[in-house]
Amino acid sequence: MSYDFDWSSIPGALPFLWQGMTVTLEITATAILVGIVWGTLLAMMRLSSVPLLSWFAAGYVNLFRSIPLLMVLLWFFLIVPRLLEHLLGFPPGSDVRLASAMVGFALFESAYYAEIIRAGIQSVPKGQVAAAFALGMSYGQAMRLVILPQAFRNMVPLLLTQAIILFQDTSLVYVSALTDFFGAAYKVGDRDGRIVELLLFAGAVYFLICFSASLLVKRFSKRTAT
Amino acid sequence: MISIRNVSKHYGSFQVLTDCSTEVNKGEVIVVCGPSGSGKSTLIKCVNGLEPFQQGEVVVNGVSVGDPKTNLSRLRAHVGMVFQHFELFPHMSICANLTIAQEKVLGRSHDEALDKGMKFLDRVGLKAQAQKFPGELSGGQQQRVAIARALAMDPICMLFDEPTSALDPEMINEVLDVMVELAREGMTMMCVTHEMGFARKVAHRVVFMDQGRIVEDAAKEEFFGAPRSERAQQFLAKILQH
Numbered sequence: 060m061s062y063d064f065d066w067s068s069i070p071g072a073l074p075f076l077w078q079g080m081t082v083t084l085e086i087t088a089t090a091i092l093v094g095i096v097w098g099t100l101l102a103m104m105r106l107s108s109v110p111l112l113s114w115f116a117a118g119y120v121n122l123f124r125s126i127p128l129l130m131v132l133l134w135f136f137l138i139v140p141r142l143l144e145h146l147l148g149f150p151p152g153s154d155v156r157l158a159s160a161m162v163g164f165a166l167f168e169s170a171y172y173a174e175i176i177r178a179g180i181q182s183v184p185k186g187q188v189a190a191a192f193a194l195g196m197s198y199g200q201a202m203r204l205v206i207l208p209q210a211f212r213n214m215v216p217l218l219l220t221q222a223i224i225l226f227q228d229t230s231l232v233y234v235s236a237l238t239d240f241f242g243a244a245y246k247v248g249d250r251d252g253r254i255v256e257l258l259l260f261a262g263a264v265y266f267l268i269c270f271s272a273s274l275l276v277k278r279f280s281k282r283t284a285t
Numbered sequence: 286m287i288s289i290r291n292v293s294k295h296y297g298s299f300q301v302l303t304d305c306s307t308e309v310n311k312g313e314v315i316v317v318c319g320p321s322g323s324g325k326s327t328l329i330k331c332v333n334g335l336e337p338f339q340q341g342e343v344v345v346n347g348v349s350v351g352d353p354k355t356n357l358s359r360l361r362a363h364v365g366m367v368f369q370h371f372e373l374f375p376h377m378s379i380c381a382n383l384t385i386a387q388e389k390v391l392g393r394s395h396d397e398a399l400d401k402g403m404k405f406l407d408r409v410g411l412k413a414q415a416q417k418f419p420g421e422l423s424g425g426q427q428q429r430v431a432i433a434r435a436l437a438m439d440p441i442c443m444l445f446d447e448p449t450s451a452l453d454p455e456m457i458n459e460v461l462d463v464m465v466e467l468a469r470e471g472m473t474m475m476c477v478t479h480e481m482g483f484a485r486k487v488a489h490r491v492v493f494m495d496q497g498r499i500v501e502d503a504a505k506e507e508f509f510g511a512p513r514s515e516r517a518q519q520f521l522a523k524i525l526q527h
Binding site: 184186187189190191192193194195196197200204205208209212 | 361362386435
């Protein structure tokens with residue numbers, strides 16, 4: 060079996076591929092940001108002594124962790140456009156694929172971040188809360204000033220690892236024909252009849268980014284462990 | 286100053302405290318002792334509301350701790366507490382440990398908080414360590430910082446929950462010295478401790494607990510001279526043997 064590799068369509072397509080990469084990065088960044096904020100709130104609700112809050116958070120986390128990401132994305136692709144048209148007055152038929160991808164990823168990742176953050180909060184010794192309270196701090200102050208800073212420090216390697224997984228998972232937006240990096244590579248390959256080359260190239264780029272990021276995480280966690 | 290009246294507490298069906306009553310008057314030093322699991326730590330944590338209780342009443346400086354309407358944070362800001370495991374905040378410098386609650390809880394300016402914090406750090410003999418982090422200090426030093434942190438809040442009384450139990454023997458004295466000095470200055474103190482030397486030196490009264498009950502509550506001389514209860518006699522015989 061012989062296959063003549065022809066990489067010539069890649070250089071010309073780089074601007075288009077870069078555009079795709081910005082979409083990938085935008086989705087990743089949004090999902091990380093929202094995921095950490097919403098995930099922190101969910102984690103605090105889950106640990107709260109108010110049953111309603113902890114049930115809600117547990118339900119949310121279990122729901123999202125029990126459905127395939129692909130399905131969540133499809134749902135959001137189908138539902139969110141209608142919702143946005145409704146809520147924000149977007150004209151019907153406008154392109155909200157990016158927005159729906161962001162919402163889908165953010166809500167999905169929050170469930171995973173919530174569990175990481177919950178474990179992080181629980182890793183802080185209970186005496187620290189007692190000490191913060193004994194100094195007259197409110198629950199909010201104790202969390203913000205004493206518990207969460209320590210929890211996040213313990214969690215950084217896990218949060219970054221989750222971010223790397225998320226970065227790879229963004230390629231799933233191809234179900235909505237959104238042109239992220241993977242989608243861009245696929246489209247170029249399709250146009251030039253060079254799918255194999257483009258997919259190999261895309262794979263190499265994903266590998267390079269993720270592998271170097273995970274090396275960084277490893278170095279970082281070694282440094283904080285001491 | 287601190288008045289504990291008929292306090293009972295249980296976790297589910299397990300009774301931790303049964304009908305405990307005692308008083309700590311202004312300027313008094315009370316040592317609470319007893320075998321482990323006797324409820325000493327739980328009792329002292331009821332005083333600033335870190336442990337809720339089901340029955341009875343704890344009144345600190347005229348404020349009822351168990352009353353749901355009480356602003357516990359405001360009360361705790363003026364009741365100093367020192368823990369067995371120090372509980373300094375490991376992600377902050379010694380300096381920040383001393384100032385954070387002064388600024389965020391009492392609303393003092395940074396300069397004022399720093400002044401005050403340094404004053405008390407100097408008092409416990411650790412001014413040179415201000416820029417270090419808790420992990421860089423020995424256990425004894427950390428506990429002295431914890432005492433300074435509590436004192437910087439201008440407490441009306443101090444609670445000590447086994448402040449020397451987690452320390453290596455050679456570090457116990459440096460912490461006890463600070464506590465003795467504090468007691469001699471007239472600080473109102475309630476101390477859960479096994480350090481009978483400390484009790485003999487500065488305590489006014491000794492409260493002896495066993496199985497969640499206050500078995501004996503007597504003046505120091507009386508307690509060490511001739512404890513009335515058999516349980517306290519046994520306890521003293523055991524810990525004073527060597």
